[in-house]
Amino acid sequence: MKPHVAVLPSLGLGHLIPLFEFSKRLVLHHGLQVSFLIITTTTDDPSSSAANAQLLQPSNLPSDLHLVHLPSVDVDKVTNSEMQILTRICTITEESLRSLKSVLMDIGSPKALIVDLLSTQAFDVCRELSIPAYSFVTTPVSFFAFSLYFVELDRTVEGDLADLPEPIQVPGCSPVRIEDLLDQARIRNSDEYKWFLFHVSRWRLADGIFFNSWEDLETIPLKAIRENPFFKSVTPPVYTVGPVTKQEEQDESAAEYMSWLDEQPPNSVLFVALGSGGTLSGEQMIEFAWGLELSRQRFIWVVRKPTEVSSSGTFFNVGNDTNSPEEYLPEGFLEKTQGVGVVVPSWTSQVAVLRHPSTGGFISHCGWNSTLESIAHGVPMIAWPLYAEQKMNATVLAEDTGVAVKPEVKAGQMVVGRVEIARVVRMVMEGDEGDEIRRRVRELKETATKALGVSGSSYESVCRVVEEWKPLS
């Protein structure tokens, strides 16, 4: 009998994608049966979008991977329009997890449950049922380390972290600048802060932690987590299993962009995409467009309707798109860039673009899945962080990892100008200054391939855990 485990992502494509890919890997490379538990809701939201449906279509599922839909949550009952994104995700997830115990019993009490970082209520259910519970970290190890230390900061710092005069020295890691802090950690008196603290203070209860990373990518934070006395005292056993990235799916809609890419010279096209829901302000979009034009580089730009800064200060736009970029791109831009650039409304298969030999650079919001996909395909980045932990990721990628460049932004500056945008684009695509970034990303690509191969560090980590599950079956 193959060991049977269950995997449960919380809402949002950023969680769903890596946990789904990890499940596939457990089935295809490690001979497990996986029940993939899906939180469902009465109304449409980021995790039940068309992209989600495409990801989970039957042709994408190996035979030992079974989808199990949790009873639907009535979103109107448990949320309201004032809620910010993290509060909304956590509230719906908590409501959905009320049915977890009976679902786990119905599917025959699996040998282990793997959840992401925002479903820690599952640990209590697992303890009741004597099922080992693991966390799969969908963000960098550096952010995981900051978050564990955040519990300590909450206890020891008076007032808000946003008011600290100096960067935060996380033990054994690079300091975190106050301006890079994620919104949820800045101000104590907010629901998002409370949810963040609730979950991060429970991570230590997991039976094991899977990092979507590998030894060569995050050497410093991994060393801190394993060796620093603070982390040793609060961290369950850790396993580096990455990069776990989206594999190319059947995507008819990408065909026309692929044919265009086929006609371009190698490494000559800049790809622009800001994750599953990111977008720009109206004012920034104008500078962005003219910056691309000024750079004189070829590009593919996944563009979404601009939004004004939301109540949480972030730019997020899911399900609010007219699919008509000409309505919001600056006048004359499409005509001026015809043949040089391609504008894609809302969504295309990012992995298909990144793996194409004509793609030579990526403007990314530094979501962790996009980051891993870029490195796994050897594509250097321009960091354009928007929300969540992305500013912290951007700094690490530019200053520690050396695979990205950040546009220069003066304190208090809300919009990056076209000249600066053109400068960083040219630097990453062709300038001598970008040589080192391009070399470094290719080097990391090689180490990623090695880590995933048979007898590579990430492959071996998964084998070790699977061995622990086997005798239990």
Ligand SMILES: O=c1ccn([C@@H]2O[C@H](COP(=O)(O)OP(=O)(O)O[C@H]3O[C@H](CO)[C@@H](O)[C@H](O)[C@H]3O)[C@@H](O)[C@H]2O)c(=O)[nH]1
């Ligand atoms: O046109 C598009 C745009 C995105 N994607 C895919 O969508 C995913 C986006 O994931 P990610 O880069 O992680 O961005 P978000 O969806 O914004 O992810 C959320 O979750 C991540 C993992 O926890 C965090 O790192 C981010 O900050 C948070 O915003 C990737 O697999 C992309 O390939 C496409 O295929 N086509």
